[in-house]
Amino acid sequence: MKTLLSILLLLPLVGLAQSSAKLNKVISKLNTVKDYSVDVEVKADIPMIKILPSKAKVYFKQKDKFKVVSKGIVILPKQGFSEINTFLSDKSKYMAIEGDTSKIAGVVVQLITVIPSGEDNEIILAKLWVDDSRSLIIKTQITTKSNGTVTTNYTYGDMAKFALPSKMVFEIDVKKFKLPKSVAADINQRSTEKKDDKRTKGNITVNLSNYKVNTGLSDELFKKKS
Template structure:
């Protein structure tokens, strides 16, 4: 009986230690991201989705704490899917409003990563589950898989370079199901009309949005007007 009790106690202590480790890692990653109060970034965006006709274009991205984000190109606002999609990793980390659960380790792009699942404590949260692949040594999120309440699931793959110390990627690739997503108003003008002359309905297949950033201006201030209403 004593042996069983000690074994159970050891398992409990190990579980608590893992939970503390996950919480500490999430806190460290978020602390790096929180150093960025705002930024303006230049880059290029390309969209690969069957029902959207949108050539690659130069863009300017704007971010301001806590979760304001916009991409602008010469002819107007971006056409990223709206709703549950969040390019702001800090908002996905959720602060005190999530429970972190270990899901093991794996190797991603040749580097070991920790897999941590985040469960929101807010019943009204649009995000139902986030699975993060974190490079523990660099304290960077390499990949995020997100399940939302109203917009299905999507993935983000990040590659880092010059701005890794700020937690800001050089490249972001979004992968999403084209049938599940709500699109911003005005996107009908961008639909590939095909031969019928009518906009095609979204089909059940994957689409990707790739953003390559060429430079960031960090914590220099961003005018609220760029975000619209």
């Protein structure tokens, strides 16, 4: 009876250990990238924002240095680019629980739910769908204290060996935007003619190309004003 009880009590921990092992493989792969630069093309389809596709250069350096350089205006999600990598890199700050397996675009993925152990963490909950065979994150759903929930789908190309995606599609929640006409000086618009965008979700598609990995980016680069 004691043996059975011990097995039952230890069972969840076995699952935890397995999922951590899978996640560890992903983290190990992510950690091979010390820094990178990449050209990005951003297509934003966000309610109440009209913007044409724009280009920028993104720089990243471990552990949490991130910079976007662009001549024009580029809209990116507040979180989702590098935060999850930074968060996952400190294993003492969360616990991971293995969930169901499913298929995303024909790929078998394992759901791993990551819960922060501390109170002060910005991330409340992170769900990762991991392709265990290639140790790649295929999809994430991250809920934070201040930014709501952002779902991201990843597509990989020739930089899959570094776990760096060639395409990221962010699905974000957008709150209703309303500014008084007097503030916007938009008195020309008549109230009956308004074409309100009722959508509350937007998509940002980021195509990434021309990766330069582990070139030894200097810290100064991240201090300079873009």
